[in-house]
Amino acid sequence: MTGIIDIATIWAFIIAFAVFVYVVMDGFDLGLGMLFPLFPKKTDRDVIMNSVAPVWDGNETWLVLGGGGMMAAFPLAYAVLMPALYTPVIAMLIGLIFRGVAFEFRGRTQNKQANRWDIAFAGGSLLATLAQGIALGAILQGVHVEGRHYAGGWWDWLTPFSILTGLALVVGYSLLGATWLVLKTEGELRDKAYHLSRFLLFAMLGAIGAVSIATPFLHIQYTQRWFTWPNMILTAPVPIAVAGVTVLLLRSLATKQDSQPFFLSLALFALSYAGLGISMYPYIVPQSITIWQAASPENSQIFMLFGVAVLVPLILGYTAWAYWVFRGKVRPESGYH
Amino acid sequence: MFGGWDAVVLARAQFAFTMSFHIVFPAFSIGLASFLAVLEALWLWTGREVFINLFNYWLKIFAVAFAMGVVSGIVMSYQFGTNWSAFADKTGPVLGPLMAYEVLTAFFLEAGFLGVMLFGLERVGHRLHFIATLMVATGTLISAFWILSANSWMQTPTGYAFNADGQFVAADWLKVIFNPSFPYRLVHMVLAAYLTTALVVGAVGAFHLLRDRHLAGPRVMFSMAMWMATLVAPIQILAGDQHGLDTLEHQPVKIMAMEGHFTSHPDGAPLILFGLPDQAAGKVKYAVEVPKLGSLVLKHSFDAPLAGLDTVPRENWPPVPITFWSFRIMVGMGFLMVGLGLLSLWARWRGTLYEFRLLHMFAVAMAPAGFIAVLAGWITTETGRQPFTVYGLLRTAESVSPLAAPAVASSLIAFVIVYFAVFSAGVIYILRMMAAPPHHGERGPSGITPAGAAGITAAASVAAGGAAR
Numbered sequence: 001m002t003g004i005i006d007i008a009t010i011w012a013f014i015i016a017f018a019v020f021v022y023v024v025m026d027g028f029d030l031g032l033g034m035l036f037p038l039f040p041k042k043t044d045r046d047v048i049m050n051s052v053a054p055v056w057d058g059n060e061t062w063l064v065l066g067g068g069g070m071m072a073a074f075p076l077a078y079a080v081l082m083p084a085l086y087t088p089v090i091a092m093l094i095g096l097i098f099r100g101v102a103f104e105f106r107g108r109t110q111n112k113q114a115n116r117w118d119i120a121f122a123g124g125s126l127l128a129t130l131a132q133g134i135a136l137g138a139i140l141q142g143v144h145v146e147g148r149h150y151a152g153g154w155w156d157w158l159t160p161f162s163i164l165t166g167l168a169l170v171v172g173y174s175l176l177g178a179t180w181l182v183l184k185t186e187g188e189l190r191d192k193a194y195h196l197s198r199f200l201l202f203a204m205l206g207a208i209g210a211v212s213i214a215t216p217f218l219h220i221q222y223t224q225r226w227f228t229w230p231n232m233i234l235t236a237p238v239p240i241a242v243a244g245v246t247v248l249l250l251r252s253l254a255t256k257q258d259s260q261p262f263f264l265s266l267a268l269f270a271l272s273y274a275g276l277g278i279s280m281y282p283y284i285v286p287q288s289i290t291i292w293q294a295a296s297p298e299n300s301q302i303f304m305l306f307g308v309a310v311l312v313p314l315i316l317g318y319t320a321w322a323y324w325v326f327r328g329k330v331r332p333e334s335g336y337h
Numbered sequence: 338m339f340g341g342w343d344a345v346v347l348a349r350a351q352f353a354f355t356m357s358f359h360i361v362f363p364a365f366s367i368g369l370a371s372f373l374a375v376l377e378a379l380w381l382w383t384g385r386e387v388f389i390n391l392f393n394y395w396l397k398i399f400a401v402a403f404a405m406g407v408v409s410g411i412v413m414s415y416q417f418g419t420n421w422s423a424f425a426d427k428t429g430p431v432l433g434p435l436m437a438y439e440v441l442t443a444f445f446l447e448a449g450f451l452g453v454m455l456f457g458l459e460r461v462g463h464r465l466h467f468i469a470t471l472m473v474a475t476g477t478l479i480s481a482f483w484i485l486s487a488n489s490w491m492q493t494p495t496g497y498a499f500n501a502d503g504q505f506v507a508a509d510w511l512k513v514i515f516n517p518s519f520p521y522r523l524v525h526m527v528l529a530a531y532l533t534t535a536l537v538v539g540a541v542g543a544f545h546l547l548r549d550r551h552l553a554g555p556r557v558m559f560s561m562a563m564w565m566a567t568l569v570a571p572i573q574i575l576a577g578d579q580h581g582l583d584t585l586e587h588q589p590v591k592i593m594a595m596e597g598h599f600t601s602h603p604d605g606a607p608l609i610l611f612g613l614p615d616q617a618a619g620k621v622k623y624a625v626e627v628p629k630l631g632s633l634v635l636k637h638s639f640d641a642p643l644a645g646l647d648t649v650p651r652e653n654w655p656p657v658p659i660t661f662w663s664f665r666i667m668v669g670m671g672f673l674m675v676g677l678g679l680l681s682l683w684a685r686w687r688g689t690l691y692e693f694r695l696l697h698m699f700a701v702a703m704a705p706a707g708f709i710a711v712l713a714g715w716i717t718t719e720t721g722r723q724p725f726t727v728y729g730l731l732r733t734a735e736s737v738s739p740l741a742a743p744a745v746a747s748s749l750i751a752f753v754i755v756y757f758a759v760f761s762a763g764v765i766y767i768l769r770m771m772a773a774p775p776h777h778g779e780r781g782p783s784g785i786t787p788a789g790a791a792g793i794t795a796a797a798s799v800a801a802g803g804a805a806r
Contacts, residue, residue: 054455054457055452057407057448058445058449058451061445064440065437065440065444065445067414067415067418068433069437071417071425071432071433072429072432073433075425075429075433076426076429078429079418079429080422082415082418082419083419083739086744087748089419090419090752094752098759100404100407100408101763104401104404104763104766105401108401108769108770149422150422150738150739153741154741296433297504297506299506300430300433300506300507303510304438307438307441307442311445312441318446318450322449322450326460
């Protein structure tokens, strides 16, 4: 069936799109949480919070669409992967609880000096990011499936490779957070963000390299996908483009073009994500379940496709409007609460 | 702590626990979002300062409650996969799309406009801001529509077929969405949300009136809340009765459990007011009952026969004591609400609405009544449909993930600890905000002025149609 654009393939792209939008949008605000300990001043922290307070909730909604959409379009994959990723998913949810409520709670405590919700924001962001990265690694390395069920244990996800992908995502989201601060802040705060961005960019390149080297060792299929002719026509441009974006990003950091580093970092994420897609396709549970095996009946997928076709452009439209309303630099004097 | 429990019981405990915490926040925010929209409309219409003060006062509370609803809701959306993967695999093709539509039509709408609603009044102008408030309020109602449709389908499934893999598939989407119990459940739940909010708003108003009965804000909110209780509480009892009759038709076993009817009554069933249902013995001990009234309520005839649980195989019995008692708690709360509404009507008629201290104390005491009723109602309907997840078709024991009990026990313990730590703090913050009355010049949660838009006044941005610069 490969090669034919059928409805299951369309849905695979829709879910991949939703997850990518989530990674892009919540990635930078999780990154801000992880950078929080590096900005001990309360005024800086207020600015950082205020730069995402109006949009964080919308960002997280993409995660619900990714999960809910997967249950709807690929219920078998959802039913196999969630128990396989049990601990990372629970850890992610708990992390998201702590950091989500911190937006509202940190302005409500009476003890303004040592704000425990700042710790919740940073710790929750780190926990959620690590868990997401580990989950990614656990999916890539494959899970044990029997019949229509996950058949492994509840610690199978924990391997050196999944730890590596967890740390890689911590670095990647932190880079997005730092470049977001370059975009949204001024003065000392922005200068510090520039320094951090440069450091994190090198760390991110190291992480991309490490994951790229480790992945082909997981399964022979990954190696064949990337390093055999004629697949290389498709795969070779990815690392070349990564190099190109890196050069542009370094230049924008050196010449202090505030508006560029964030979007170039997103491009770096998009390329890494495309690389993952190339490795995985057409499996949704690598080496066990393809998108066609996991797909819902066609009438379920078509029923939802109408909604997606109409509503997603609308959602992107009003989400863009909300970002536009709160555009520009955030200044410390404009206090939240 | 959970040594002797199996994975099914633990997964059920986890769902019950996380759901009970979650439902409280949407129940409150559905009503509060509509209340905020009404307050803003009244402000735009009349220009009276008291309305914008009340709007900003409740908006800050809404922000905290909404955040807690969002984070506890994400947990729910992943729990189908983590603890109930067999259920997710089998029902995904039918329920998945309903939940996907909830995300697409409701969650994004709420989240997309929430930022503007909370922080954007000075940036987008009054008209666009009011639209944002309306969008958030509409989003909460659309969300209720889809999730109650999904829940109702699990209670009264229609419009489905099975495929070769044993999955439920949709044969007719309209019959799936508008299944028999859905209209009743939707009306009953939305009214419950409105009443819950009205009782909280009324209690906060009454609390401040007890200290100073001349405060403008508390007077307005107390009066509005009492109108709501007066008008909606009786309607809710009628809606609940209709919902019950629908349940009798489609889920008669649930009604047997709610009524404590272990035995069949061929010539008129009694209405058991109170008693101790004994599941093992199959009878209600110490029952206080009114002969034949049960048949009158359920069948509108004194002598109508009613079948009891003795006609149902024991393995299909729901847990009767829980269903029986939670139902009575819900109904009791409902009648207390009607009582509060009537008392306030009497005070209003006598012109003592703002002076009648006993009424105010009653209203303060009723603050949690809506939450208690909502929880009791959900416990009634969810335990009453046991031992099935999809009524009559898929058993709860066949729905769980293939996980070892320690995994489910650990996550349950983690959720219990985190929920108590986080949500008790949130409730304290909300109560602290409620403890101060709304005052002159009350500020909303806004105050962010990025450089691009600094200095733009509300009036100027209205003139520029909200698209200034």
